[in-house]
Amino acid sequence: MKFDKISQVSYHFIAMLKLPIYMDNHATTPIDPRVLEAMGSCLREHFGNASSLNHPFGWQAQKLVERARAQIARLLHADSKEIVFTSGATESNNLALKGIAEIYGEKGRHLIMQVTEHKSVLDPARHLERHGFQVTYLPVDSYGQIRLDELERAITGKTILISIMAANNEIGTLEPIEEIGRIAKEKGVLFHADAAQAVGRIPVDVEKMGIDLLSFSAHKMYGPKGIGALYVRRKNPRVRLAPQIHGGGQEGGLRSGTLNVPAIVGFGEACEIAARELETETERILRLRTRLYEAVTRGLDEVTLNGHPRNRLAGNLNLSFSGVEGESLLMSLSEEIAVSSGSACTQARVEPSYVLKALGLAEDLVHSSIRFGLGRFNTEEEVDYTARRVVQTVRRLREISPLYEKTGSGKKSERKPTLQEGLPK
Ligand SMILES: Cc1ncc(COP(=O)(O)O)c(C=O)c1O
Numbered sequence: 001m002k003f004d005k006i007s008q009v010s011y012h013f014i015a016m017l018k019l020p021i022y023m024d025n026h027a028t029t030p031i032d033p034r035v036l037e038a039m040g041s042c043l044r045e046h047f048g049n050a051s052s053l054n055h056p057f058g059w060q061a062q063k064l065v066e067r068a069r070a071q072i073a074r075l076l077h078a079d080s081k082e083i084v085f086t087s088g089a090t091e092s093n094n095l096a097l098k099g100i101a102e103i104y105g106e107k108g109r110h111l112i113m114q115v116t117e118h119k120s121v122l123d124p125a126r127h128l129e130r131h132g133f134q135v136t137y138l139p140v141d142s143y144g145q146i147r148l149d150e151l152e153r154a155i156t157g158k159t160i161l162i163s164i165m166a167a168n169n170e171i172g173t174l175e176p177i178e179e180i181g182r183i184a185k186e187k188g189v190l191f192h193a194d195a196a197q198a199v200g201r202i203p204v205d206v207e208k209m210g211i212d213l214l215s216f217s218a219h220k221m222y223g224p225k226g227i228g229a230l231y232v233r234r235k236n237p238r239v240r241l242a243p244q245i246h247g248g249g250q251e252g253g254l255r256s257g258t259l260n261v262p263a264i265v266g267f268g269e270a271c272e273i274a275a276r277e278l279e280t281e282t283e284r285i286l287r288l289r290t291r292l293y294e295a296v297t298r299g300l301d302e303v304t305l306n307g308h309p310r311n312r313l314a315g316n317l318n319l320s321f322s323g324v325e326g327e328s329l330l331m332s333l334s335e336e337i338a339v340s341s342g343s344a345c346t347q348a349r350v351e352p353s354y355v356l357k358a359l360g361l362a363e364d365l366v367h368s369s370i371r372f373g374l375g376r377f378n379t380e381e382e383v384d385y386t387a388r389r390v391v392q393t394v395r396r397l398r399e400i401s402p403l404y405e406k407t408g409s410g411k412k413s414e415r416k417p418t419l420q421e422g423l424p425k
Contacts (some may be wrong), residue, residue: 016379016381017381017382017385019335019336020334020335020336020337020338021336021337021338021378021382021385021386022338022375022377022378023337023338023339023372023373023374023375023378023382023386024338024339024340024371024373025315025373025374025375025376025378026169026170026172026197026220026313026315026316026340026371026373027340027373028219028220028225029219029220029221029222029223029375029376030222030375030377031222031223031224031266032222032223032269032270032273032376034269034273035222035223035224035266035269035270035273036266038265038266038268038269039224039262039263039265039266039269042064042261042262042265042266043262046060046061046064046261046262047061047261048060048061048261049061049258049259050062050064050065050250050258050259050261051248051250051258051259061259061261064261064264064265065085065259065261065264065265066080067265067268068264068265068267068268068269068271069083069085069264069268070268071268071269071271071272071275072229072267072268072271074271074272074275075199075200075204075271075272075274075275076199076204076205076206076214076231077204077205077206077207077208078206078207078231079234081234082206082231082232082233082234083229083230083231084229084230084231084232084251084252084254084255085227085228085229085251085255085259085260085264086227086228086229086230086255087226087227087228088217088218088219088225088226088227088228089118089120089194089196089215089216089217089220089228090120090228091228091255092215092216092217092228092229092230093118093120093121093124093163093194093215094120094124094244095230095241095243095244095254095255096161096163096192096213096215096230096241097111097121097124097125097128097161097163097192098124098127098128098242098244099241099242099243099244099254100160100161100190100192100213100239100241101128101131101133101160101161102242103240103241103242104160104161104190104240105133105160107158107160108156108157108158108159108160109132109133109134109158109160110133110134110135110136110156110158110159110160111125111128111133111134111135111136111159111160111161111162111163112135112136112138112151112154112155112159112161112162112163113125113135113136113137113138113162113163113164114137114138114139114140114146114164114165114175115137115138115139115140115354115358116140116144116165116168116170116354116355116358117163117164117165117194118165118169118194118196120194121163121165121194125163134158136154138150138151138154139358140173140358140359141359142359142360142361143173143307143308143309143311143359143417144168144171144173144307144308144355144358144359145173145175145176145308145311146164146175146180148176148179148180148183151164151180151183152183152187155183155187155189159187159189160189160190161189161190161191161192162180162183162184162189162190162191162192163191163192163193163194164177164180164191164192164193164194165193165194165195165196165197166193166194166195166197166198166199166202166204166214167195167197167198167201167202167312167313168197168307168355169196169197170306170307170318170353170355170356170371171306171307171308171312171316171318171355171356171359171371172197172307172308172312172313172315172316172317172318173307173308173311173312174198174202174308174311174312174313174424177193177209177211178208178209178210180210181209181210181211182210184210184212185210190212190213190237190239191210191211191212191213192211192212192213192214192215193209193211193213193214193215194215195214195215195216196215196216196217196220196228197220197313198216198313199214199216199220199221199271199274200216200220200221200222200270200271200274200278201221201278201282201313201314201315202278202282202313202424203278206231206233211231211233212232212233212237212239213230213231213232213233213239213241214230214231215228215229215230216228216229216231218263218266218267218270221270221271221274222270222273222274222375222376223263223266223267223269223270223271224262224263224266224267226260226263227260227263227264227266227267228267229267230254232254241254243255243256245257281376282314282423283314283423285314285315285374285375285376285378286314286421286422286423288315288374288378288380288383289314289315289316289317289372289374289419290419290421291380291383291384291387292317292372292374292383292386292387293305293317293319293419295383295384295387295388295391296319296387296390296391297418299387299388299390299391299395300321300390300391300394300395302321302322302323303319303320303321303322304319304320304322304361304365305317305318305319305417305418305419306318306319306320306356306359306361306365306369307359308417308424309417309418309419309420310420310422310424310425311424311425312424314374314423315373315374315375316371316372316373316374317371317372317374317419318356318369318370318371318372319369319370319372320356320361320365320366320368320369320370321368321369321370321394321398322364322365322368322403322404323364323368323397323398323401323403323404323405324368324394324397324398324401324403324404325367325368325397325403326341326367326368326369326370327341327367328397329341329368329370329390329393329394329397330370332393332396332397333389333390333393336385336389337385337386337389337390339370339371339372339373339386340370340371340373341353341369341370341371352366352367353366353369356369364403370390372386
């Protein structure tokens, strides 16, 4: 009888759990069925070109675009006129940096950012350096945050733009955006934030945060791929921008090309859902993350938390497992659990994460890191299964690892940050 009960429980458990488990929500998110529903009817029924203003097909498409624009603007506390559609955050970041440099280059040729920015900010910055601009790359502390006094010191009379990411894609660390916005305003410098990981996951208010330009993307918030936006402030100050894609003059001339109406509709719906559910969703995801962290650290010693203990995205857990190659762990798990080591966006090249290196993490810990990205559709069952598999796999890999012997099994290294429960401050 007792045995029966146990097997019933485990059968129930397995029946509810569908493998592989997706826990890589920083790379991209699955589309929300409600978003899909909104896009489906648009794809089926409204094929008009939103620029065709001489017939009802175009009018209908334009109406849908403007409705979505308003939904998106509401999530940011912005005005719809301040939303420029792009293909995603990469394009938005490029438009922001190059577009500002082109217009304000006369005034000054200096930009400031942080070393842990995403490649889609760092690469345009390198491009600008090749064209005579000077870029200051601010270092980060061991949690991945910049120091505000260093930011202030870096600003000169020639600085035209500060570009600081709102949330890091690898370690989830949140930057003090509101304080940065205040400093930028005081010094009269424009402030761009790459918020690809932040919009839909933390409250973003461009007014309160003093943001002048903001890049974000639908596929990080349960919307479709290939659509994103750049918020461009229109007053106090009115930000001017040089277009980087020329053509039919769509999006107020800032980004030409026929608008992808179904994707825009999906993006709008994703923002509307986020605005409504962000608070309850964050709490639920936080609980899942705490559960995962506690189960993993109960089962294993020498686990290091990377990133900020509290000021981080609710769904982010970046851990290093001493003595284990992150890549080997990833491979051992990959058929059942989708997680990531380092940044997925640069995985064509296998190189140690520059973000983890910037935190001052020891080389072996950089190589032994795994990023768990929890999201809307993860369940407690998935978390429990993942924790069990991670613990088993790390133990097995450590048994055969010469690296683990060298560091000394069970050795307690210097004080490490532990995850703090609750919302970021
Ligand atoms: C912080 C950050 N910025 C920019 C991007 C690029 O976004 P997209 O895929 O929409 O071009 C990503 C995607 O990984 C990201 O995490």
